[in-house]
Amino acid sequence: MSFALPSLLYDYAALEPHIDALTMQIHHTKHHGTYINNLNGAIQGEHGGSLKGLSLEAICRNVNSAPEAVRTTVRNNSGGHWNHTFFWTIMAPSGTAASAPSGALKNAIESQFGSVDSFKDQFNKAAAGRFGSGWAWLCMNQNKQLFITSTPNQDNPLMSGIAEKPGLPILGLDVWEHAYYLKYQNRRPEYIAAWWNVVNWDTVAKYYDEASSGKAPVLDVPLQ
Structure with a gap:
């Protein structure tokens, strides 16, 4: 397989x-x-x-x-x-999923970052500040606290001994140029700002619940 x-x-x-x-x-x-x-x-x-x-x-x-x-x-x-x-x-067409965090996820974000807007500002800085290719992440650590991090290339926070800040991802943004260059060229911050319009907060909330139970996101990974 x-x-x-x-x-x-x-x-x-x-x-x-x-x-x-x-x-x-x-x-x-x-x-x-x-x-x-x-x-x-x-x-x-x-x-x-x-x-x-x-x-x-x-x-x-x-x-x-x-x-x-x-x-x-x-x-x-x-x-x-x-x-x-x-x-x-963790993306969906506008209007088909929750457009903002709510419930336990919102409470956790506000507790850790002060507000949803403050969280977005910090996440945007991590995404825009990632030199070269990589990802920005919202994760949960082993103490069930949320944190923001970024990784180079295709590394992710699950990678033991590689990730600078390991944890369970619940939200992630691809900031490789291939993710945005056709539309945004070198305007990465513009891409980041636009991306929030298609974040699927229902799925992020599901991943938050899974992380709270100590589980990484349960993904459908097909085999052939």
Whole structure:
């Protein structure tokens, strides 16, 4: 069995005008698809035996234990697969999901950051300030406190021994140029500001509840 590209829950054009259809199509089929193909190649190759049968989450969590010959490939591409699978789920067309956090999630954000607006400001700074390619994250630590962090390339906070601030992600933003360059060119802050219009707060709340129970986001990771 090998990993397969997950289907989106919305059309490529559904996030317009905030994220354009062509970017979504290329991002999903080409970029995400390439991470999956590379990961499958590493697992199925001569050095990937110990990785066969592991879940995507388990591979990310234990990437430092991957065989040295494929460790960098596995790190980059398992992260790329998990990060994008997660990313698609925390977006939705405007008007189809909660447009702001509420309930326990809102209370936690306000408790940790002072207000939702203050949280967004701090998250925006982490996303805009990530040098080069990477991600910005809202996570929960082992003390059930929320925190903001960013990671380079396709690293994520699940990666033990790699992430500067490990935790359970509940929200994440891709700030690689391929996520926004066709529409926003070098205007990353404009992309970040527009992205809040398509955040699926219902799903973020679900991931918050899962993290509160000590679980990473439960993602649909198809196999073929």
